[in-house]
Amino acid sequence: MRYISRATFFHHLDPRTKILMSLACACLIVILNTSFSLFGLFMILLAAFFSVKPPLSYIKITTYLMGMAIVATVISQGFFYYFEPRTPILTILPKDAGLIGKLTGGISIYREGLIYGIVQSMRLFSATLLSMIIVMSTHPSDLILGLKRFGVPEKIGFMLTVSIRFLPALAEEAKRILIAQKLRGLRLKGLRGAIKGFRLLLQPLIIDSLRKARRTALAAEVRGFTGKRTEIKNIRFLWTDWVTLSIVFLIMVLAIKSRFHL
Amino acid sequence: MNSYISSVIFIFLLGGTVFYIGARRRLFKGLNVHELVTIAVFCSLLYIAGLPFKFGLSRIPFIHAFTYSIPFTAVLFIGIRLVPKLGTATLIIFGHSLLSQIISRGINPLWWPYALLAGFVLELYFLLCRSYLESRANVLGAGLLRGLVVYIYFYYISAPYIWHIFYAPWYIFVQTLQGVIGSGIGALIGFSLSKPIISAYRHGGL
Numbered sequence: 505m506r507y508i509s510r511a512t513f514f515h516h517l518d519p520r521t522k523i524l525m526s527l528a529c530a531c532l533i534v535i536l537n538t539s540f541s542l543f544g545l546f547m548i549l550l551a552a553f554f555s556v557k558p559p560l561s562y563i564k565i566t567t568y569l570m571g572m573a574i575v576a577t578v579i580s581q582g583f584f585y586y587f588e589p590r591t592p593i594l595t596i597l598p599k600d601a602g603l604i605g606k607l608t609g610g611i612s613i614y615r616e617g618l619i620y621g622i623v624q625s626m627r628l629f630s631a632t633l634l635s636m637i638i639v640m641s642t643h644p645s646d647l648i649l650g651l652k653r654f655g656v657p658e659k660i661g662f663m664l665t666v667s668i669r670f671l672p673a674l675a676e677e678a679k680r681i682l683i684a685q686k687l688r689g690l691r692l693k694g695l696r697g698a699i700k701g702f703r704l705l706l707q708p709l710i711i712d713s714l715r716k717a718r719r720t721a722l723a724a725e726v727r728g729f730t731g732k733r734t735e736i737k738n739i740r741f742l743w744t745d746w747v748t749l750s751i752v753f754l755i756m757v758l759a760i761k762s763r764f765h766l
Numbered sequence: 767m768n769s770y771i772s773s774v775i776f777i778f779l780l781g782g783t784v785f786y787i788g789a790r791r792r793l794f795k796g797l798n799v800h801e802l803v804t805i806a807v808f809c810s811l812l813y814i815a816g817l818p819f820k821f822g823l824s825r826i827p828f829i830h831a832f833t834y835s836i837p838f839t840a841v842l843f844i845g846i847r848l849v850p851k852l853g854t855a856t857l858i859i860f861g862h863s864l865l866s867q868i869i870s871r872g873i874n875p876l877w878w879p880y881a882l883l884a885g886f887v888l889e890l891y892f893l894l895c896r897s898y899l900e901s902r903a904n905v906l907g908a909g910l911l912r913g914l915v916v917y918i919y920f921y922y923i924s925a926p927y928i929w930h931i932f933y934a935p936w937y938i939f940v941q942t943l944q945g946v947i948g949s950g951i952g953a954l955i956g957f958s959l960s961k962p963i964i965s966a967y968r969h970g971g972l
Contacts, residue, residue, distance in 0.1 A: 506869070523873050526872055526873045526874060527873075527874075530874045530876045530928075531876075533928070534876065534927065534928060577931060580933070581931065581932070583934065583937075584932055584933050584934040584937060585932070586932065607936055608934065608936040609934075609936070624929065624930050624931055627929055627930055631872075631874070631929075634874075635867075635870070635871045635872025635874075637872070638872035638873060639869070639870060639872055644868050644869060647868045647873065648868065651864075651873075659797070659802060660857075660861065660864075662802065662806075663802055663805060663806040663809065663857065663861050664806070664809075664861065664864060664865060664868065666802075666803055666806035666807070667806045667807070667809040667810045667813075667861060667865045668810075668865065668868070670806065670807055670810040671810045671813060671814070671865075671869070674807075674810050674811060674814050675814055675817070678814055698833075699836065699955075702815075702836070702837055702840075702955075703955060703959065706815075706840065706841070706844075706959055707959055707962070707963065709811070709814075710811065710844060710959075710963055711963060711966065713807045713810075713811060714804065714807065714848075714963070714967060716807070717800070717803045717804050717806075717807045718800065718803075720803050721799045721800035721802075721803040721804075722800075724799050724803070725800075
């Protein structure tokens, strides 16, 4: 999943607004505790997700991720629910079944746990949708610029820019090395094969990336790079950013009020 | 005060202590452009190392902590051995976390303490041992410590607070154990792979 160039409302927002929105939504995901409010947040984010006009392939990925999230959460919470009262609907390992039974205290699926899992998966859905909206509507360099404006040190900003620049080249190089190793008879099946493949991939990949790093560092040094950079692109708050932030702030206040009965 | 907020305060105190001790011992040497770019490359390499896990190995149920921690620790430790300075571990881990948030997960500051803790714990370990992964025993100790702290923090603090998902103690124990073993193996792999890389890097062979 990556940035898509579109002319939607979210694309026009300042990256700082989107960073603040992410923080607010992340807090809301934690604060909200009723199934109704969690469902409401999920529906708002779902509408926002479709407003970014995602391609069909992204919708499929999102549906798949959400499907996996609900299955994993419902199963795990079905097993690990420990609030009382809890009603076991299926006992897999009784408490008195040997050493494992004693160590685990018995393994059962609880009805309340399954329901809790469904409700909690709304949080994961919201988190997934939020990340998709930000990633699809914000170019990585704009996000770095936004972070810098929030006071993230210049050197970390430079580091992130270099990392993003290196990423596609490294991924491509890793693929090339693996193909070359496979052509020489490397078998990657099973966990042992994966570890062996990883060992054989890592050394040439790191050596190659260090060569690239040296070239980049030399280029930066001969240009007199000190850590400070100027940007061609300038970001500024528009009225839409202020309105969006006001709405987000209002929702936050209401959520905190209702959660803590203020 | 809830456990998450207490943990955030603790992490910042830990970071402050680590860098205060570092400053007292005059270990702050600053990072030149070459080292900064090397650290940036390792942030990307950590992301690449995690990709097979995201697309394939994570499907293996129950052993994901083990399969993920091997490549992560190996790449991380090679990076630390290449730039053995105070702050390298934190910059690589936190940089990788920010990078994956920018590229695929979306910015979420609630996960930053988790990444910072993983970095600060290693920095403290290096300060106490006065060694930056220079011997096999030191490397193994750092790997085991990383696995222990990161998985316990994730299962006891981060996941219950951020996702409201709870795990049974026996499950946390099994996952942490796998994470510790995986990190230990990854650390040893990283140590053995880093020797020729370091020699080429230090003597201008690249």
